[in-house]
Amino acid sequence: MALGMMTTNFIDRYVGARLRVLRENRGLSQERLASRMNIAVERLRDLEEGRERISAETMRSLSRILNVQPGEFFEGFSVTAEGLVRLTDNDARAADEEARLTRDFALIRDEDARQLILALVSSYAAFAEIARS
Numbered sequence: 001m002a003l004g005m006m007t008t009n010f011i012d013r014y015v016g017a018r019l020r021v022l023r024e025n026r027g028l029s030q031e032r033l034a035s036r037m038n039i040a041v042e043r044l045r046d047l048e049e050g051r052e053r054i055s056a057e058t059m060r061s062l063s064r065i066l067n068v069q070p071g072e073f074f075e076g077f078s079v080t081a082e083g084l085v086r087l088t089d090n091d092a093r094a095a096d097e098e099a100r101l102t103r104d105f106a107l108i109r110d111e112d113a114r115q116l117i118l119a120l121v122s123s124y125a126a127f128a129e130i131a132r133s
Contacts, residue, residue: 013050015073020048022066022073036065075099 023033034044037058046052054062054073063070108114 008050008053010050011077012053014077015054016048016050018073018075019054019062022062022068023048026066028066033065037061072099 023030028036030041030044030048034041037044043052047054047058059070059073062068062073105114105117108117
């Protein structure tokens with residue numbers, strides 16, 4: 001293995017897949033994102049497919065361009081006593097939805113609207129809990 005080359009693993013593939021989802025959710029093509037990062041499209045493909053590990057500096061740049069927190073690249077993973085594990089698809093989807101809701105909710109400036117949304121969510125959650133019983 002050449003100096004500076006590192007072997008990638010399932011976490012690199014997962015983070016790369018999250019990069020792809022975050023890019024696509026923002027309507028950016030690979031060409032556009034690569035251009036904004038000043039890297040070759042082929043390198044971006046390698047990052048998205050987990051063939052190349054995303055460095056901290058690259059993640060910082062991606063976070064800024066995609067307007068996300070670096071932790072969003074790891075959503076869907078959880079730290080347990082056994083180490084870093086992938087959540088179930090349902091848990092990962094719920095984590096993505098929670099992050100989206102939190103981000104979007106913070107953008108609502110109308111306090112009355114925010115209170116109505118909170119009441120709606122709380123009521124629905126209570127109803128779902130009763131229905132499960």
